[in-house]
Amino acid sequence: MKVARYLLAFACASALLLGWGCKKPTDSKNNTVTVAYVTNGVDPFWDLCAAGVRIAEKEFNIKCEVHMPTKGLVDQKRIMETLLAKGIDGIAISPIDAENQTAFINEAAKQTKLITHDADAPDSDRMLYIGTNNYKAGRALGELVKAALPEGGEVMIFVGRLEQLNARQRRQGVIDELLGRPEQELSTAKFDPVDAKNLKAEGSKYIILDTRTDNFDKAKAKSNAEDTITKYENVACMVGLFAYNPPACLDAIREANRTGKIKVCGFDEPDAMLQAIKDGTAQGTISQQPWKYGYESVKAMKRILDGDTAFIPENKFMEVPFLVVTKENVDEFWATKKEMAELGKQ
Template identity: 55%
Template sequence: MNHRLRMFSLSRCRRIAWQATVVVCLAVMMVGCKIEKVEPESESRAAEKASPNAIKTAEGEDIKVAYVTNGIASFWVIAEAGCNDAAEELGVECSVLMPDGAADQKRTLEELISLGVDGVAVSPIDPGNQTGILNDVAEATNLITQDSDAPDSNRLAYIGMSNYDAGRMCGKLVKEALPDGGEVMIFVGRLGQLNADQRRQGIIDELLDRSNDPTRDFDPADEVLKGDKYTILDTRTDDFDFAKAKGVAEDAIVKHPNLGCMVGLFAYNPPNILEAISGAGKLGEIQVVGFDEDDRTLQAIIDGHCYGTVVQNPYEYGYKSVEILSKLAAGDESALPEGGFLDIPARAIRKDNVKEFWDELKVLTGDTDATEQ
């Protein structure tokens, strides 16, 4: 594993001229996309950095792939570290693109088609309405999904976890945090995105003691759902607007004085929920359970202000995406996971294992010098 634990800050500096071309092409079209401009290197400098074990296409050409996120969040910075380490190890070029919204993501994918990349890994924002553009990408190059799936598209594989099972795992954390039952509210960037819908349904089914059924129809977001012990009051969305994420949490605290637990489904939700609770003077009074590994969430678990979080492995999402796409571009179809699904299981993080997990995360992202708070 040592070769995969390189410094994140160094690996980011090793992107080369093709990525700058992607940046220039996409920046014209997407104001909201977080893309860093990388200056082209000289041929001699690029050759100096090239991996001696670089893999090539069947025609002997350099391999260029793209990793497209579903938004801008700390979660994707970790995935980017995995992308960069895999690209450096395999001697390929990977551009990590973070569009802001469905329209930007569509334009990103269209531009990648025109650039003729050798593979694309994408987390679809609206899979039900994106089948057309996803199939266009699949026709032009190797397409896989990661983090959130689009099973009706012609993607070759999905890299991630069962979001429904992760939702049930999150529901179990809520039960631990609120053992006597109570009122629960869910917060998420958007619904209609498959990972969000599946996580939410998993939480609901767990809290209402339903059978394990990933195919169950999604419960309406605007209905109060009551079980024997738990009541899900509402699901609030924020469209990836961080100020709004805090605002809807603040509103919920005021509107529901008996609120027992607030659940955040995307990486930035728990920190904004915690800010809202702190502002209301209710830290420790309202339980918080989250998803993902934002530093603020992990610190809150250490401090006792957040009960726990369900984490994925975004580093592996990035690493495996680049690895699979690169091998496919080189003609190695055995790189595809059996059944078209590479399962990277979720983990439940509580106070008893948060430090060990955070230390592992710092090594993966090259943040070993970070001062612990």
């Protein structure tokens, strides 16, 4: 039993240590205006967003707490309730489950200035939504594919899951662009079925073979890419819609000795993808410039708190411009990203 007691003490001590070691959120001070930036989870993406928050804090002389819920919906709600309880001046939230959180978001919107970022809760009383037009971004990605395959060819799409609206919008943008369909409005966009195969169109040189999902398991993402290489001899381009998809495709292609023969286009800015763009093994990627999310969110809250609401568009949607990263601008972009990553960690 002595050993047991010792072990328990050890376990408790390590638990304490871990709790203590956690980075504390920035403390709020009473004399300045304090807002909060709430993410939908923990991810390197959000660290880049936090960098933008820090820049905006300095520029607009405002305090902004960054909160990253670690345990999903419940945790996010708990964080929000704490913030409201201490009388936060404004909140920018990325709702995890917009549809079912609407009531809660409305409740919060009564007590503070509330905007959404990254993902919207369209039916709620939020004052503004700041985000990427994922459909447009998808079309831009489609253009990258066209540039990679000027002669046309077979295209395969990879994504974590299609249950998410942003994933569906991106995918639709790619499909519409490649098949030469007219541009759709984001809010009324119609989607092809999730398991649609061999999509093609009159006058288009491109065939969209299939869309494979992996539920955020990177090993699955890679084996999906491998299986595509096996099943479709003529696949000419792999399109990865989530950050980890393009690197997984690149790995599979390299190990199958097809580097260069199968093109890769993607979304977001993982280092492996940037390196591949630099090396010429990937065509390009669409960056949402996460730091602009953070920056624009804080900036918007500052303006709202200062009583300026004229900048809010009719449809409450403020688009953050995305950036097409190709061999031409990759060095410059990568340098910015590194800088932001450093800043965001602080």
